[in-house]
Amino acid sequence: MYMDQNKIPKATAKRLPLYYRFLNSLHLQGKTRVSSKELSESVKVDSATIRRDFSYFGALGKKGYGYNVEYLLNFFRKTLDQDEITKVALIGVGNLGTAFLHYNFTKNNNTKIEMAFDTDPGKVDHNIGGVPVYHIDDLEKYIGNVSAAILTVPAHAAQAITDRLVECGIAGILNFTPARIAVPSNIRVHHIDLAIELQSLVYFLKHY
Amino acid sequence: MYMDQNKIPKATAKRLPLYYRFLNSLHLQGKTRVSSKELSESVKVDSATIRRDFSYFGALGKKGYGYNVEYLLNFFRKTLDQDEITKVALIGVGNLGTAFLHYNFTKNNNTKIEMAFDTDPGKVDHNIGGVPVYHIDDLEKYIGNVSAAILTVPAHAAQAITDRLVECGIAGILNFTPARIAVPSNIRVHHIDLAIELQSLVYFLKHY
DNA sequence: TGTGAAAGTATCATATCGTAACAATTCAAG
DNA sequence: CTTGAATTGTTACGATATGATACTTTCACA
Numbered sequence: 001m002y003m004d005q006n007k008i009p010k011a012t013a014k015r016l017p018l019y020y021r022f023l024n025s026l027h028l029q030g031k032t033r034v035s036s037k038e039l040s041e042s043v044k045v046d047s048a049t050i051r052r053d054f055s056y057f058g059a060l061g062k063k064g065y066g067y068n069v070e071y072l073l074n075f076f077r078k079t080l081d082q083d084e085i086t087k088v089a090l091i092g093v094g095n096l097g098t099a100f101l102h103y104n105f106t107k108n109n110n111t112k113i114e115m116a117f118d119t120d121p122g123k124v125d126h127n128i129g130g131v132p133v134y135h136i137d138d139l140e141k142y143i144g145n146v147s148a149a150i151l152t153v154p155a156h157a158a159q160a161i162t163d164r165l166v167e168c169g170i171a172g173i174l175n176f177t178p179a180r181i182a183v184p185s186n187i188r189v190h191h192i193d194l195a196i197e198l199q200s201l202v203y204f205l206k207h208y
Numbered sequence: 209m210y211m212d213q214n215k216i217p218k219a220t221a222k223r224l225p226l227y228y229r230f231l232n233s234l235h236l237q238g239k240t241r242v243s244s245k246e247l248s249e250s251v252k253v254d255s256a257t258i259r260r261d262f263s264y265f266g267a268l269g270k271k272g273y274g275y276n277v278e279y280l281l282n283f284f285r286k287t288l289d290q291d292e293i294t295k296v297a298l299i300g301v302g303n304l305g306t307a308f309l310h311y312n313f314t315k316n317n318n319t320k321i322e323m324a325f326d327t328d329p330g331k332v333d334h335n336i337g338g339v340p341v342y343h344i345d346d347l348e349k350y351i352g353n354v355s356a357a358i359l360t361v362p363a364h365a366a367q368a369i370t371d372r373l374v375e376c377g378i379a380g381i382l383n384f385t386p387a388r389i390a391v392p393s394n395i396r397v398h399h400i401d402l403a404i405e406l407q408s409l410v411y412f413l414k415h416y
Numbered sequence: 417t418g419t420g421a422a423a424g425t426a427t428c429a430t431a432t433c434g435t436a437a438c439a440a441t442t443c444a445a446g
Numbered sequence: 447c448t449t450g451a452a453t454t455g456t457t458a459c460g461a462t463a464t465g466a467t468a469c470t471t472t473c474a475c476a
Contacts, residue, residue, distance in 0.1 A: 008415075009431070009432065009433095010412075010431090010432090011431090011432060011433080012432090013408065013411055013412065013415070014404075014408045016408075016411060017403070017404045017407035017408055017411070018401070018404055021386070021403075021404075035452085035453065035454090036453075036454075037453080042388065043388060044388050046433080046434055046435080047453095048433095048434070048435070048436080049433070049434070051453090051454065051455065051456085052433095052455085052456085054454095054455090055454085055455055055456075059454080059455070060454095061453080061454055061455080062441075062442060062443085062453085062454070063439095063440060063441040063442055063443095063452085063453055063454040063455070064440090064441055064442035064443060064444095064451080064452050064453050064454070065441090065442055065443060065452080065453070065454080066452085066453065066454080067454090080407070080411060081414060086410045086413070086414075088406070088410075094307065094310075095303050095304070095306040095307035095310060096303070096304065096307040098303045099302065099303035099304040099307060099402075100402065102302075102303060103402065103403065109403060109406070109407055110407065110410060111406055111407060111410055147410075147413060148406075148409060148410060148413060150406070171413045172409050172410070172412070172413045174405060174406055174409050178229070180250060180251060180252055188409065188412055188413060188416075190405060190408070190409045190412075192400065192405060193226075194307075194308065194311065195225070195229075195311065196222075196225045196226055196229070197382060197398060197400060198296070198319055198356075198358070198382055199225035199288070199318065199319060200221070200222050200224075200225055200398070201356060201380050201382050201396065201398045202294045202296075202318060202319055202355075202356060202380070203221055203224060203225065203288060204218075204221065204380070204396055204398075205294070205355060205356060205379045205380045205396060206289060206294075207216075207221065208396075217462070217463065218462085218463090219462080219463055219464085220463090243421085243422065243423090244422075244423075245422080254464075254465055254466085256464090256465070256466075256467085257463090257464070257465075259422090259423060259424065259425085260424085260425085260464095262423090262424090263423085263424060263425075267423080267424070268423095269422080269423055269424085270422085270423070270472075270473060270474085271421085271422055271423040271424070271470095271471060271472040271473055272420075272421050272422050272423070272471085272472055272473040272474060272475095273421080273422070273423080273472090273473055273474060274421090274422065274423080275423090
């Protein structure tokens with residue numbers, strides 16, 4: 001489980017969940033085979049790129065035939081550890097945080113939001129989307145062996161909470177705050193900045 | 209305004225809003241100068257990359273001194289068209305959509321969410337975060353010369369609404385639905401898939 | 417006036433991407 | 447059984463981006 005295929009490009013790794021989800025829906029539709037060309041049209045990734053992505057894992061398809069949906073799906077299930085659910089905590093139950101809580105992640109995913117934290121007494125000790133909300137002061141008490149955190153708190157609180165998460169042994173953080181947080185090098189942070197995404201889109205509209 | 213500097217790499221263009229915002233906060237702190245090295249530590253981008261990014265726009269700094277924060281800020285304000293506000297519409301006032309409405313974009317940004325659309329009678333004709341919410345049926349009536357749309361609707365509605373937006377002459381779409389939407393080639397789509405972001409983070413945790 | 421700091425620029429190695437091409441292989445039709 | 451069409455797996459190539467390193471130039475400041 002802890003890798004030999006380290007050679008897989010990051011860009012490929014990012015596409016794997018996308019492939020998986022689409023294969024899943026094909027499977028539900030009852031399709032048994034699919035070609036890289038069909039996949040390409042659906043997920044909007046070049047067909048040669050798809051074939052190369054797949055080939056990092058060996059020969060998964062059959063020439064002149066395509067890929068067997070079920071076989072491919074099973075393969076990805078294992079590779080993406082779809083069976084082994086990763087526990088996630090959500091920090092900050094504002095609008096964005098609530099959106100996550102209502103998102104049904106477990107449907108196609110190997111992740112589960114186990115708990116959420118906030119300071120708002122109107123939210124603490126409630127259940128939102130089936131997830132218990134605790135007070136942020138009790139972070140250390142409840143977090144247990146959660147391995148990743150979604151950070152949807154106000155920017156000014158980001159670093160302080162990050163430090164506490166790190167102290168609790170968190171392995172990864174999905175940071176939605178505009179703040180650039182500092183962490184030890186062994187902790188992985190993915191940063192998604194909604195304002196920048198919008199501004200960047202606008203820049204491209206005007207200049208390209 | 210409509211480009212001669214088309215040579216700027218996309219990767220650089222994506223970093224510009226980030227630079228801008230950070231310079232802005234430096235300015236508010238009263239700092240008058242900054243070096244590429246300082247910037248590098250704050251925005252987590254290699255200092256040489258920053259210097260190269262800046263140099264696409266000419267000589268903005270002074271050797272042996274650094275960059276004048278105010279000068280640089282003014283320059284970016286012009287380059288990023290910070291003065292000329294781009295109108296944006298938000299489609300789908302769920303949790304995620306509401307998060308956008310409460311986000312104070314105009315503070316550091318050249319974009320303004322002018323209106324929102326939804327089907328929920330409890331939201332239509334209300335103001336949320338100072339933004340008027342109209343019924344999605346009236347999209348064509350109100351949208352006017354809005355140039356970009358934020359799509360935060362259920363996945364199954366994504367393509368139909370996209371088609372209508374395209375018909376209305378929208379130039380860009382920020383797509384937060386899991387659906388991969390099809391658009392004419394002259395329309396720019398940036399796709400952010402929250403589930404995939406989370407799953408991708410988890411994959412990296414396990415395999416790298 | 418001298419010196420140190422930092423920009424601007426160039427170069428190199430590495431990674432990724434899209435595109436194209438091609439041989440090998442397989443299915444399916446006849 | 448044979449043939450042909452389809453599609454993979456793989457390779458090659460050019461374009462783009464990145465991080466590193468290093469060099470020269472120029473400016474600020476002591």
